[in-house]
Amino acid sequence: MTVALHRATADDLPAMATTDGRAFGIDYSEQDLTDLRLILDPDRFVLARDGGGGEVVGVAGSFPFEITPPGGVPITAEGVTWVSVAATHRRRGILRSMMGELHSGYAGAGTPLAVLAASEGGIYGRFGYGVATASRDVEIDRARAVLRADVPDPAGVRFADTEEVRERVPAIHRRWCAVQPGALSRPPRWWEFALLDRPHQRRGGTSRFHLLHADGYVGYRLDSGVCRVVDFFAVTEEARLALWRVLLRMDLVRTITTEAVADDDPLRWLLTDARAVRTTGVADGVWARVLDTPAVLAARRYAVEVDVVLQVDDPDGYAGGRFRVRGGPDGAECAPTEAAADLCLDVPALGAVAFGGTRAHTLARAGRLSADAPEVLGRFDAACAADREPYAGTHF
Template sequence: MSIEIRTIHDSEISDWLRAIFTGFLRPPVVSEEEVAARRPGMDLDRVQGAFDRGRCVGTFRSFEQRLTVPGGARVAADAISGVTVSPTHRRRGLLSRMMARDLAAAKERGDVVATLIAAEYPIYGRFGFGPSAWGTEWQVETARAGLDPRWAGPDDGGRVDLGDGADYRALGPELHERLAGERAGLVSRDKRWWQRASGELRFPVEEWKEPYYIFHRSPEGRVDGVAAYSADGHWEAKQPQGTITVRELLAATPEAERALWHFLFSVDWVLSVRTGHRAPDDVLPLLLPDPRAARVVSHADLLWTRLLDVPRALEARTYPVSGSLVIEVQDPAGLAGGRYRLDASPEGASCAPTTASADLSLSMGDLSALYLGDESPVRLLALGRVVEHRTGAAALADALLRTPRKPWCPDIF
């Protein structure tokens, strides 16, 4: 019997969740409370299931999102999540079929890009996705860091205050919106995101540990930064061995960023701080008098993007220099391939299909990896993944597309 792929009905949510739990190696038990908690966040028109003789053996969902691109514009994104294929049904093309349906629908809606967080690196390149924002996590020994452990607060008239989950829900969204107008790679957050992040909304299958919340206020009283963290108050032989794990740290000003980190490194009984996923060029190591105290414990791809409309995507972002390029984009899926002329300058950009000879040729996945400004066309040229038809074209693409700060996506979705 052929396997049917379609959107699901309300009565199938439990079976669909059971398939997700199986794919992500969680106990395959779904309570009524679990269904009730998750159902309001599911747009069933964008939730697919693969069904074999009535049982769900594959899952896929997407939802509306906005992605910040270089320059601060925010483009419509098709955010993909909850992708699994049961171990009994691998290598049958189920993911390919679900992905094709979703991307075609996103293209029809007018979404500019698709986004996802890849559980495994090798899966999504064949669908035209590329890793466009990476994340780095450091573990810092507080004694070696060199910051004053007796720090009592900012010396510029600002302050750091403790708060709670209600404060986080009230103050965090406005701060995040400020950052989302500046930092490429940030994605939009809806009300349910803030409810889950603060524990107001809990899924029964997920363990919740209440974090601490701190807020930085400028001398004028404006909230310019927030951090959420958990602490392990472990002791051995009457000696504290505590570790702070940062869940979130957002700062709209350099002063707020420095103050929040300094606070975290000055908490009593704490020997180390784990930073959570930060941008690879985060200020943190150089904020420390001894940057060697910050040891990289994880550096990996985080946000993957896939362009669905090349002209709109390239016109939405900004460019630091002027230049023109003709780019040949190979897209086996047939969604957005072709030859395009990009005319860009600091004042704006235009991009349109062209019949002119190409300066560069590359895959959709590689163009998507370049889109937010992290990857280098020159490096991809050295790898043989970009073909240069005009001498110097890769260097020009590098000058046009690279950004002073790396993109950063602090969210897992």
């Protein structure tokens, strides 16, 4: 049986949705398809068609994003998504051929990075992806979450309606992305889609309520004594504190749950009892696949001055080679070199270390990175650290 790859067209969306729905257990309605047309560019998707009947047996594609490296300039990235192969056609290399097609297209277009959220942890390492950000489920016992007496009350939070969110919040989100390593950008049509707030997006809770501050935003739902925070970003610590204060004052709410804050959110340190905030789950967040090593390593800033030669191993060829990275807190450059390597690592390890969420020391202990000398490893480790835990803030 032969299978051929094609670029999708707008007419293919129903067949794509059928394939995706069978894999993920989703019944897409006509309304869903209309909504999806807001965010889904068919020409960013490849389809695998069975040579016999011509039906779609595989789908993979991407959304366009930018992702912020530590301290640096946002990097253009394709966010790989909607990956599925029909159960009748699995383990015959269809995913491998679709990933090859997508990656060569991204590299040909000069896109330096691909990112994704993985359904299973065992699939994407072989395609060069490493875990760049973490995702955490947090549960706050509201009655126990008392702010210390010396914590100020910056105020400045009010409720907003959807129209005001549409007008004002995307600009706040852009400012937040600029200061948050790992943050994924949201194009205007992403907001349009999210703010449709269809009943199936609510998972039994209310529609989205909006808390607005000049420098921050919270979107939440109420669900039988639980406040589910679905979106939380603050450009300043003052805005963050003001938003937390309002959430903690929600009478009739027993528990606040969220996946929408990084684990290094300072809330614990503002409370009289840090145990009021519990991490109930930790998982990989965004996986990153470097396609252009110099572009990615020069886009970020380094915590201390570093001058090092990296040997990157990439069996697919995109990111591999030897590169000299020179940088510090004010800027960086990275270019191919013939000089001897100080450090060797594989391409998934590069994706993990590039955003500061995984330490070079940890990768070395796992045998994924090796250094000529311990002091070089120590220097590289210190240079790659980020001042905040990398966190994406957008699910896709």
